[in-house]
Amino acid sequence: TKTMAASKNKNQSSLVLHKVIMVGSGGVGKSALTLQFMYDEFVEDYEPTKADSYRKKVVLDGEEVQIDILDTAGQEDYAAIRDNYFRSGEGFLLVFSITEHESFTATAEFREQILRVKAEEDKIPLLVVGNKSDLEERRQVPVEEARSKAEEWGVQYVETSAKTRANVDKVFFDLMREIRAKKMSENKDKNGKKSGKNKKSFKERCCLL
Template identity: 60%
Template sequence: MGKNKAKQTLPLHKIIMVGSGGVGKSALTLQYMYGDFVEEYDPTKADSYRKKVVLDGQECQIDILDTAGQEEYAAIRDNYYRSGEGFLCVFSVCEQESLEHTQEFRDQILRVLDDESVPFILVGNKVDLAHLRKVPPSDANALAQEWGCQYVETSAKTRQNVDLVYTMLMRQIRDRKLKQQNVNNPDKDSCCVLL
């Protein structure tokens, strides 16, 4: 009985994966969740994953929604965005156009949430394909700086920085929740006497 109660009180961090089709959102998610690399590309409609993780010594749950990058799913994205607490915006370092599309995803997220400070990380995936690279790190860093977010390069194939991006985003989400709690419940022990 006590075990179920503890399970329910674990903090839950909701992450949404966004980006163009074929940039490796599902590959990153599956590598993080199961340690598997999926070579073939199978367009996603929307898949949800949840697992218990330890974040800075504290048990919590991560909920990852892997969204479709294809344009035909744009209409249902708004609903997904509303449920997200943080976003990994993924592009392929081998495809300049996928970096350009990240602006559209960010604009749509900010329009739906109306919140510039939502936890957000720009992710350049497929760095293992260095010989096919089209996007210099300086371009992505400049964009991340413009957005006021972090930029991280990953490889779903080699697992480079995969755990790191999810951990970084969970920290941002957790810290933001704590900040909001403190704003909503300032020092509970203090009192104010009105005369």
């Protein structure tokens, strides 16, 4: 039985882990999306106390993987804390509410922060998410506006509703696919040309000039 327990633990820990960070202004529904994805329930009034981390085993295109979701509270006023969160993430859901234009404007600043922290990485897996799509009558952000911003950034734009669960799975799974693709291409580089090393030394040479 001992070996069985050991192999079970090993199995759990040998699953690929994809680390997702929820980013966006307060009140846009980051926690509601996270909890809907995790537990299939809609939580309307979630107390935004602190950042919370969730882990779940899911099947991604036939492969068992684990997703780790860090739901940031938006109250991370200390840049150092926020930077640490962003550094630890492999992919980002950049969430705003379609009913609040200010939260859409804020996504540009959040994206800048992510790019700054992840400066040495090429393409960062990121989706722009317009939440609260069930509140169409209160929409302040036109679909075209959000879509063209996402196109400008070279990322996907998806509208979700944590309330009706519309596209909730889609954004998490699409993001995991992007994270997986990035890991696979990085592994290929590592095993193949060791291009990462060349890139770095090239950068260093640039600095010397």
